[in-house]
Amino acid sequence: MARTEEMKLGLFLSEAGYHDGAWRDPSVPTNGGVDVNHYAHLATLAQAAAFHFVFLADHLSVAELDHASITRVSRNDAFEPITLLSSLSSRTQHIGLVATATTTYHQPYHLARMLASLDHLSQGRAAWNIVTSGIKFEASNFGDHELPDHDARYARAREFVEVVKGLWDSWDDDAFIRDKRNGIYADTTKLHLLNHRGNYFSVRGPLNIARPPQGYPVLVQAGASEAGIRFGAELGEVMFTAEPSLEHGRQYYATFKDKARALGREDDQVVVMPGIIPIVGNTNQEASDKLKRLQSYTHLDVQIGTADRWLGSVIDLHSVDLDSFVPDSLPQTNFIQSRQKVLLDLAARRKLTWRELIRVVSDSRGHLMAIGTPDEIADVMVEMFDQRAADGFNVIPATAPGELKDFVELVVPVLRRRGKFRSGYSGQTLRENLGLKRPLNRSARAS
Numbered sequence: 001m002a003r004t005e006e007m008k009l010g011l012f013l014s015e016a017g018y019h020d021g022a023w024r025d026p027s028v029p030t031n032g033g034v035d036v037n038h039y040a041h042l043a044t045l046a047q048a049a050a051f052h053f054v055f056l057a058d059h060l061s062v063a064e065l066d067h068a069s070i071t072r073v074s075r076n077d078a079f080e081p082i083t084l085l086s087s088l089s090s091r092t093q094h095i096g097l098v099a100t101a102t103t104t105y106h107q108p109y110h111l112a113r114m115l116a117s118l119d120h121l122s123q124g125r126a127a128w129n130i131v132t133s134g135i136k137f138e139a140s141n142f143g144d145h146e147l148p149d150h151d152a153r154y155a156r157a158r159e160f161v162e163v164v165k166g167l168w169d170s171w172d173d174d175a176f177i178r179d180k181r182n183g184i185y186a187d188t189t190k191l192h193l194l195n196h197r198g199n200y201f202s203v204r205g206p207l208n209i210a211r212p213p214q215g216y217p218v219l220v221q222a223g224a225s226e227a228g229i230r231f232g233a234e235l236g237e238v239m240f241t242a243e244p245s246l247e248h249g250r251q252y253y254a255t256f257k258d259k260a261r262a263l264g265r266e267d268d269q270v271v272v273m274p275g276i277i278p279i280v281g282n283t284n285q286e287a288s289d290k291l292k293r294l295q296s297y298t299h300l301d302v303q304i305g306t307a308d309r310w311l312g313s314v315i316d317l318h319s320v321d322l323d324s325f326v327p328d329s330l331p332q333t334n335f336i337q338s339r340q341k342v343l344l345d346l347a348a349r350r351k352l353t354w355r356e357l358i359r360v361v362s363d364s365r366g367h368l369m370a371i372g373t374p375d376e377i378a379d380v381m382v383e384m385f386d387q388r389a390a391d392g393f394n395v396i397p398a399t400a401p402g403e404l405k406d407f408v409e410l411v412v413p414v415l416r417r418r419g420k421f422r423s424g425y426s427g428q429t430l431r432e433n434l435g436l437k438r439p440l441n442r443s444a445r446a447s
Contacts, residue, residue: 008392021297053096249389
């Protein structure tokens with residue numbers, strides 16, 4: 001049965017596009033990763049199309065350590081998210097700004113302050129994509145030999161988020177009077193010390209900035225492992241997932257909503273938005289040729305490096321027979337468990353060889369790919385939406401700005417004609433535009 005509401009759309013920002021070969025495309029800027037004008041152009045294209053937010057991923061290391069891969073990829077030359085989005089806050093007016101930041105290698109006070117600042121700078125458009133670090137190379141940049149255990153990372157993350165929310169509640173919404181005549185800047189009866197003592201953190205507070213305009217920036221989460229789903233059902237407000245098929249998308253959606261509902265959360269207060277990589281052509285052949293061209297730009301060393309990272313180094317891909325079939329059962333590792341499972345399940349269903357799986361990872365990292373005409377791509381999105389496999393999508397252009405421009409100009413009008421996507425913004429803040437409630441100050445209620 002068709003849904004009457006409209007889907008949400010986000011834009012996954014990247015320096016060149018999501019495909020490993022994107023940076024070699026003639027239409028892609030050569031220095032996009034460190035050119036604020038490039039990102040501003042992408043954000044304004046998305047804003048003009050009434051997208052709900054832009055989303056900036058991140059990791060705290062060079063993603064590969066073998067020079068053969070580093071030589072041929074663009075992803076190690078890009079801005080830190082909160083810095084970039086703070087700049088974009090002054091160059092956009094309506095679109096939400098989602099910054100990725102890890103709970104494994106940040107401190108709560110620093111991050112609470114930075115995200116509160118972004119929310120103030122943008123007048124209520126900030127969001128935090130909460131990650132727990134899944135790339136093994138990050139550990140050695142912070143004095144560790146190995147990443148903490150997967151479940152331990154989530155245990156720390158849960159306490160981290162609670163501390164950050166407590167810090168955002170340091171001041172009541174009306175605590176800063178700023179009364180020049182009487183010389184009173186702040187009402188300290190509306191100030192709350194956190195005094196947190198936990199397993200991972202000891203934080204006194206208060207935060208030295210007013211409560212964010214949204215109360216809390218929107219909380220985004222991307223976990224799909226058992227621990228990740230449990231964490232997201234408890235704390236996440238937008239879930240960014242990788243679901244490469246309708247069947248698995250419906251299964252994830254139902255499981256996640258059930259878990260959130262069991263925790264007393266309302267269905268419309270948790271938004272599920274899988275990634276989608278649209279490659280648009282006037283004909284199927286044109287769209288297919290676009291993908292083949294990108295694949296031709298991508299060296300095998302790069303494909304293997306990307307696959308090794310997203311499969312969690314589950315096997316030595318440099319020594320395996322690439323034309324042998326991927327085994328049905330492989331050991332689970334400590335890295336990016338949810339995506340590892342998505343990709344290995346996909347290989348089992350399609351009976352892929354290692355070479356074929358490596359190509360899939362290079363093309364999509366396990367996200368849904370929609371390759372075809374504007375109507376065909378809209379068909380895929382509407383079916384996912386109506387069949388309750390998604391509340392919307394994080395659009396991941398294979399090249400930027402080319403594929404974003406094609407999606408905005410060719411696919412968005414089709415979605416609007418079908419009544420599935422809006423034509424403008426309904427509120428000032430990201431929460432208002434996503435239909436999410438503004439959280440009450442828990443400290444104010446308790447005092």
